[in-house]
Amino acid sequence: MSSDQDKLIAESVEKALQGDMDAINNIEDRVTRSKAKAALVKANREAKAAVAEETPRAEKSKAEEAPQAEQTFAAQVAVALEKKFPGSLDTEDVNGHIQMKGEQWYEAAQYLRDNPDFLFDSLQCVTGYDYGTSEDLEVRYNLHSMTHHHAIEIRIKIDRNDSKIPSVEQVWRIGDWFERETYDMYGIEFVGHSNMTRILCPEDWAGWPLRKDYETQEMYHGIVVPKVKDGWE
């Protein structure tokens, strides 16, 4: 009896491993059926372990390729941009991000969103960056494609005394508040934005808080702003 049972289990597990679960489900005896299921789980686990033993080598070679693949993607985008908008790149040197010039940014943004190869339909973040009191400002855009699951960062340098850049609010609607926040903190004006006003600070606040040369104003509507007492530090 016992050897019959073993044989039945072995056969049905064999079938189940080939994708035919009915072989196990159709076993009449409940005890035998559960034994067969346990055997199947065990067989699956062993099969997985065997695969895992083989994989490390394969994964290693994949990991070696990966950074290169990423680089080529950023480079691909850069090449496509340079082809479509000659002279729009600030530097050919692509190191994970693309350094662009501001002039053709609005058209380039539309191109990046609509080109079927890229389809960057999501603007994930707009960041301002200040390189120092006598250096340039920079805006960084993080783009992501929901369709292709790839991402890219675009950086555009601007002169801190004439900090103007085309707005991409009309390309990605989320850009509305992102750009207003960048304007609020860095005083970077996004030309073409429909409502270029401060978003966090009061409307009549003076200065751009995240610039390196920012100095807090002394008074705001008759209220003292910095109230550091003597001897505190």
Added chain:
Amino acid sequence: MGVLENRFQDNVVVASMDKLLGWARSTSPWFFQFGLACCAIEMMATAASRYDLMRIGMIPRSSPRQADVMIVAGTVTMKMSLRVKKLYEQMADPKYVIAMGSCATSGGPYWQYGYHVLKGVDLVVPVDVYIPGCPPRPEALIEGLLKLQEKIQAERPLTKKIA
């Protein structure tokens, strides 16, 4: 008490008008509910069933016109400070202010580098009770409210002050 004993009928209470007013005011100080930052969470917890502010006669009101006490619970930014002042001005007399937490008391963690934070709500409105803590526990808030009640009770609104 010999003077008063047996001179009145049952169920008559004698009190001075000042004390009566003080008692009435202090036992139902409805507060103006607006939370500005993390401290507001503690204020909500205090008002909810576990600590139950209703025990001491406090009900949150959503309009400054109906409130007696303003609990400034949280960080007051420069942008908000003008609004806080406006809200305070809209409250009807008698009105009281509680500065809850170190932000409302002195600017809290933002006292030095927070360019946009008001360094203490007492720069715009008069404060009656300061409650330290970041955030103060509900017990601390209740302690502060009891202190405020004491303060209200000690007032003599009808007595003429001798200059």
